[in-house]
Amino acid sequence: MALARPIGILLAKELRTEFRTRELVATTLVFVLIVLVLFSFTFDPTAVESRRFGPGLLWLALLFAGSLMLHPSFTREQSNETLMALRMAPIEPVAIVTAKILANFCFLAVAEVILLPVFAVLYNLKLWPVVGRLSAVLILGTLGLCIVGTVFAAISSQARMRELLLPLLLLPLLAPALIASAEATAGLLEDPPALSTVWIGVLATFDTIFLTVTWLFGEYLLEE
Amino acid sequence: MATVANPIEVKKQGRQAFATLGVALLLAVAGYCALFVAPTERTMGLIQRIFYFHVPFGWTAFVAFFISFVASIAYLRSRAPKWDWLAVSAAEVGVPFVTVMLVTGPIWAHPVWGIWWTWDARLTSTFVLWVLYVCYLLLRSLIDEPERRAVVSAVFGIFAAFDIPLVYFSIWFFRTQHPQPVIGAGGSLDPRMLDVLLLCWGATLALAALLLPQRYRLEALRYEVERLRWESDRRGGAATFSEAKK
Numbered sequence: 001m002a003l004a005r006p007i008g009i010l011l012a013k014e015l016r017t018e019f020r021t022r023e024l025v026a027t028t029l030v031f032v033l034i035v036l037v038l039f040s041f042t043f044d045p046t047a048v049e050s051r052r053f054g055p056g057l058l059w060l061a062l063l064f065a066g067s068l069m070l071h072p073s074f075t076r077e078q079s080n081e082t083l084m085a086l087r088m089a090p091i092e093p094v095a096i097v098t099a100k101i102l103a104n105f106c107f108l109a110v111a112e113v114i115l116l117p118v119f120a121v122l123y124n125l126k127l128w129p130v131v132g133r134l135s136a137v138l139i140l141g142t143l144g145l146c147i148v149g150t151v152f153a154a155i156s157s158q159a160r161m162r163e164l165l166l167p168l169l170l171l172p173l174l175a176p177a178l179i180a181s182a183e184a185t186a187g188l189l190e191d192p193p194a195l196s197t198v199w200i201g202v203l204a205t206f207d208t209i210f211l212t213v214t215w216l217f218g219e220y221l222l223e224e
Numbered sequence: 225m226a227t228v229a230n231p232i233e234v235k236k237q238g239r240q241a242f243a244t245l246g247v248a249l250l251l252a253v254a255g256y257c258a259l260f261v262a263p264t265e266r267t268m269g270l271i272q273r274i275f276y277f278h279v280p281f282g283w284t285a286f287v288a289f290f291i292s293f294v295a296s297i298a299y300l301r302s303r304a305p306k307w308d309w310l311a312v313s314a315a316e317v318g319v320p321f322v323t324v325m326l327v328t329g330p331i332w333a334h335p336v337w338g339i340w341w342t343w344d345a346r347l348t349s350t351f352v353l354w355v356l357y358v359c360y361l362l363l364r365s366l367i368d369e370p371e372r373r374a375v376v377s378a379v380f381g382i383f384a385a386f387d388i389p390l391v392y393f394s395i396w397f398f399r400t401q402h403p404q405p406v407i408g409a410g411g412s413l414d415p416r417m418l419d420v421l422l423l424c425w426g427a428t429l430a431l432a433a434l435l436l437p438q439r440y441r442l443e444a445l446r447y448e449v450e451r452l453r454w455e456s457d458r459r460g461g462a463a464t465f466s467e468a469k470k
Contacts, residue, residue, distance in 0.1 A: 070281055100354055117402055148383065155376050159366040169363060169380065172355045173387050176394040202394050220375050 002083040003098070006091040010099030011106075017076075018107060028069045028111045036059040036122060050123040053186035058119055059178055063145065066108060067167035070149035073100050074157035083222070090099075097150065100211035101214075104146040112138055117161035130188040135187070135197045140203040147210045148173055177206050239437075247427070247434045248364060254420075254427035262420040274332045280425035282325040284348070284432050288318030289357065291436075293385035296378035305447055308374035312364060313439035315357050317432050322354045345396040352391045356384040370450050 018024055043049055050095045077083035088196050116134075120127040128136060149170055157167040184199035233260035258276035266430065292314035298457035330340040340346065363380055367373035413421075 114255070115280060148409055151379070155363070155380055158376055160368075161366055165363065165366060169359050172352050172359065173383060176354050176387065176390040179394045202390070206390055209390070211381070213382060213386055217300055217379050221379055223375065 002093050003092060005037070006095040007092060007099045008041060010086075010091070010096060011102050014073075014099060014103030014107060018103070023147040024069050024072065024107050025110050028065045028107065029114060032061045032065045032111065032115050033118065035064060036119060040122065045123050050125055051186075051189045052124050053187060054119075054125055056126065056182045057123075057144070058185065059141065059182045062108070062112070062142070063171065063174060063178055064167070065111070066145045066149050067170045068155045069107065069137060070104055070146070070170075071072050071163060071166050072153075073104055073150055074153050075162065078157060084214065086113070087222055092224060093222045094215055097154070097218045101146050101150045105143055108142050109139075113116065130193045134188055136195070137181060137184045137203070140200065140207060141184075143175060144181075144203060144206045144210065147173060147207060147214055148177075151214050151221065152211075154218075158221075161186055168205070176202060180206065243434055247430045250427045250430050254424045257420045257423055262417050263414055268336055271332055271335050274328050275436065276424045276429075278325055278328040278332060278422055279421060279427040281321045281328070283425055284428040285318045285321035285325060287316045287384065287429065288321060288432055288436070289353070289388075291316065291356075292381055296381035296385075299374060300382075305370075305374065306444075308378065309440050309447065311378060311445040312361075312443055313436050315360055315381070316439055317435050319354065319357050319361065321428070322357070323348065326350060326354060329450045336379065343395075345392060348395045349392040353388055356387065360384060370447060370454075 031062040036057065039061070043053060062183075074083065076114045077086070115128060116138075119125070135218070149166075152166055152173075154170060156162045159165050161203045180202040184196055184203065185197070186195050234456075245444045254276070258273055262273065262276065264270060291309045294310035295314060299311060329350075333342070334340050360377060360381055364373055364377045367376060
């Protein structure tokens, strides 16, 4: 694929930028931790209650974190006008968007790997036996969040009140992904754990549809 | 742009007045039929008559959002500003229509279901639909440069439209409480009720068809004003907003 090389180079660039400061991953981690602690005040986090509310809380926390952490992916470029340089480079605009989606996916995935054990401990959940299936849900759900989130970060970076606007645009649109991820995770916490093919299907459809729409229409967002 | 004194424009306004009168009359007839002609529903009684407004306003809003979706795609493909005007006009007509649907729903639900609101598939997805298009209008108001605004909101509009079936499908898995569709297969609707329903739908469609061109003209005028302002600001400099965009 002709796109693979530019995507690889751009992804490496995104990861290198982040690795130098580690701001995004660090702030996301702390943010989700704060949210998880705050959630524990809203109900009694015993094992039974956690099984009922845990998956929803986890995904809601990730969604909020995503709507905040995705924001810099384009505003970062604006401060030094580096998006202009990317656009002038002989690469497809789709490659820029895809690399950013993948980079955001990596950041959020790293955060999730660190957060999941903490979440399991804090909320008395046995996640280890289902870790394989759980990672499938996490990958699909995070991918959906990152696809739409990255495109909407490009949208909101061009508007006024952009910090406020991104969650506003993103959260209602992610409703199906939130429902499907939370329900699939809830299924894994039941006894015996079961992975719902319906919800995995919804997640996969969500990802496929919006990846296609991004490929078809995303490049328009990068024009000047 | 023509001034108001232009005879063609005056003629247009005359026709506009007639159209407005016609739509008002149609709405009055539809309202009369919904209240007095349609038979009273056996179990729900009078409150069921709200159905003749609730459903047509919803259907018409869906038509409006569909127009907005198609216009958004057409804008990205052609870059003709008129498609952007159509997209925003249709969305702005659709939002109040969905609002009517969302308000009349609970008025009906309270005596019939005993609650104002329930989180079932249709209600929730309609609510999400409403939020998405309110966000669409909000997004537009936060971008000043007309071309940027058109591109960015078109992309958002397309994303929102693709999201609606997914929202509906995913919420549908939580057991639904909304009355199942009574039109088409499996439904049992008195033929007179169906006639009145279709008449009401026609009336709301006519109302939307009256409002849409008005809003479209307003958007075209706004664009013209912005373009002129832009050009006078940049006189001598490089205008990104060239005459070619007219």
